Amino acid sequence: MSRKKFIAGNWKMYKTVSEAVAFAKDAKARTAGVSNVQIAIGAPFTDLLSLVQELKGSNIEVAAQNCHWEKEGAFTGEISVGMLKEIGVQHVIIAHSERRQYFGETNATANKKVKAVLAGGLGVILCAGETLAEREGGKTFDVVKDHVLGSLDGLTVEDLKNVVLAYEPVWAIGTGKVASPAQAQEVHAFIRGVLKEKFGADAANAMRIQYGGSVKPDNVKELMGMADIDGALVGGAALKPDSFEALVKF
Numbered sequence: 174m175s176r177k178k179f180i181a182g183n184w185k186m187y188k189t190v191s192e193a194v195a196f197a198k199d200a201k202a203r204t205a206g207v208s209n210v211q212i213a214i215g216a217p218f219t220d221l222l223s224l225v226q227e228l229k230g231s232n233i234e235v236a237a238q239n240c241h242w243e244k245e246g247a248f249t250g251e252i253s254v255g256m257l258k259e260i261g262v263q264h265v266i267i268a269h270s271e272r273r274q275y276f277g278e279t280n281a282t283a284n285k286k287v288k289a290v291l292a293g294g295l296g297v298i299l300c301a302g303e304t305l306a307e308r309e310g311g312k313t314f315d316v317v318k319d320h321v322l323g324s325l326d327g328l329t330v331e332d333l334k335n336v337v338l339a340y341e342p343v344w345a346i347g348t349g350k351v352a353s354p355a356q357a358q359e360v361h362a363f364i365r366g367v368l369k370e371k372f373g374a375d376a377a378n379a380m381r382i383q384y385g386g387s388v389k390p391d392n393v394k395e396l397m398g399m400a401d402i403d404g405a406l407v408g409g410a411a412l413k414p415d416s417f418e419a420l421v422k423f
């Protein structure tokens with residue numbers, strides 16, 4: 174089963190509109206001609222419209238980092254899938270560990286968001302991953318399985334075609350402490366097994382599973398060489414065009 178690699182940047186709360194547009198102008202020239210890898214940038218809400226406009230006709234897609242599950246309503250401060258769709262956003266990152274850690278994201282809210290994104294016709298990048306305490310307590314597989322199955326509850330095999338998973342061990346995010354390729358591969362293979370049990374072999378084999386957590390130009394190639402690692406979700410190293418280019422051209 175050949176799965177197209179998918180490298181996505183996650184800018185978190187970095188870059189004003191002018192900074193985002195400057196990045197896009199530079200990055201799209203650098204990645205032009207890359208066709209064997211899918212490329213996206215997850216940006217703050219305020220950057221999204223300008224990014225979509227600047228990246229039109231390029232091979233870089235645009236992702237939001239969160240959304241609300243309702244179509245509209247009295248939800249001060251929230252953004253709906255329809256709002257994202259109208260401006261041309263293609264993906265939404267759901268349940269990033271920082272959303273779980275600081276903003277009360279749970280499997281239940283993630284599940285509602287996943288369903289809303291799919292109903293709106295956009296793609297989901299769904300994150301899962303254990304904390305250091307959970308890893309040291311031998312709970313990695315339980316936590317990851319709980320995140321994946323809880324967030325994907327009620328989905329069909331058809332729905333899964335628009336879902337990408339991202340395994341992001343919390344202890345490796347922004348810490349410079351990357352999971353070894355073997356450590357990451359072990360969890361990726363486990364996730365694929367969980368998907369197989371729940372959704373069948375075809376859906377599991379087709380699912381792309383990104384690795385995230387201190388991916389850098391100097392470790393990306395080795396990670397991408399692992400059998401069940403199908404891309405990367407990258408924070409810090411995706412903030413500069415030259416580094417982003419190196420990631421995409423691993």
Ligand code: PGA
Binds near residue numbers: 341
């Ligand atoms: P990092 O972040 O690459 O800076 O570790 C990854 C992420 O949070 O998606």
